[in-house]
Amino acid sequence: MGKIILYITYGIFIGLLAGGVIWITSSNPRGEPVGLLPTPTPELVTVYISGAVVAPGLYSLPLDSRVADVVDAAGGFSVNAQQEQVNLALVLTDGMQVHVPGGGLPSHISAGRVNINTATSDELETLPGIGPTTAQNIIDFRLQNGPFQVIQDIENVPGIGPATYERIKDYITVGQ
Numbered sequence: 001m002g003k004i005i006l007y008i009t010y011g012i013f014i015g016l017l018a019g020g021v022i023w024i025t026s027s028n029p030r031g032e033p034v035g036l037l038p039t040p041t042p043e044l045v046t047v048y049i050s051g052a053v054v055a056p057g058l059y060s061l062p063l064d065s066r067v068a069d070v071v072d073a074a075g076g077f078s079v080n081a082q083q084e085q086v087n088l089a090l091v092l093t094d095g096m097q098v099h100v101p102g103g104g105l106p107s108h109i110s111a112g113r114v115n116i117n118t119a120t121s122d123e124l125e126t127l128p129g130i131g132p133t134t135a136q137n138i139i140d141f142r143l144q145n146g147p148f149q150v151i152q153d154i155e156n157v158p159g160i161g162p163a164t165y166e167r168i169k170d171y172i173t174v175g176q
Contacts, residue, residue, distance in 0.1 A: 042062050042063065043062070043063040044060045044061060044062060044063065044094075045060070045061055045062075045063055045065065045092050045093060045094040045095075045096070046058060046059070046060045046094055046095065047059055047060075047061065047065075047070050047092050047094075047095075047096050047097070047098060048096070048097045048098070049070050049071065049073075049074045049097075049098045049099075049100070050097065050098070050099050050100070051081070051099045051100035051101055051102060052077060052078045052080055052081035052082070052100045052101060052102035053071060053074040053075060053076065053077060053078055053081065053100050054074060054075030054076055054077075054078055054126070054128055055074050055075040056074060057074065059073045059074065061073065061092065064091060065091070065092050066088065066089055066090060066091055066092060067086060067087060067088050067089070067090045067092065067098055068088035068089070069092070070092060070098055071086070071088065071098075071100070075128060076126065077100060077126065078100075078102065078126060079114055079123060079126045079171075080102040081100050081101070081102055082100070082101045082102065083100075085100075085101050086098075086100055086101075113170075113171055113172055113173040114126065114127060114171060114172050114173070115172075115173050115174065115175045116138060116142070116148055116151070116154055116172050116173070116174060117142060117147040117148055117174055117175055118175065121135040121136055121139060122135075124138055124139070127167075127168045127171050127172065128167045128168060128171070129164050129167045129168065130164075130168065133159065134157070134159045134160065134164075137157050137158050137159050137160075138154065138157050138160075141156065141157045141158075147174065148174045149174065150174060151169060151172050151173065151174055152165070153174075154168070154172065
């Protein structure tokens with residue numbers, strides 16, 4: 001008889017527990033619903049850059065970007081850019097065109113091509129993919145080995161392989 005009372009007590013307890021769970025899950029929620037805001041996406045400005053830059057075209061940049069940012073995005077100034085004519089601090093606006101004027105070419109630059117036998121480090125750095133170290137390697141190589149005979153000879157410079165040569169071959173000359 002004691003076991004029967006114990007089973008009845010367990011049955012009543014489980015029944016009350018199940019009823020409470022059903023009542024809680026079926027009742028309407030209380031309070032105000034919480035609205036989640038969408039994740040803000042950064043606003044962009046689209047700018048057209050033309051003229052004496054390595055890769056003119058359309059660029060989308062974050063709001064509050066400056067002319068210097070779009071010049072960097074376009075690969076930097078080309079060898080004949082009149083940089084002093086450009087206000088690099090100007091804040092960009094959507095739909096704006098930035099034009100970088102070009103000017104006369106220095107004597108060691110022929111038809112927009114950099115003469116790798118006479119160019120300075122700064123001028124060599126205007127070539128796509130050529131940074132300060134590689135520019136210095138080019139200068140050191142020509143000082144040690146004499147002038148380049150053909151543009152393909154630049155592949156003998158440490159740090160310049162076939163891929164770099166393919167990027168710069170249309171921008172270089174040996175002055176012939």
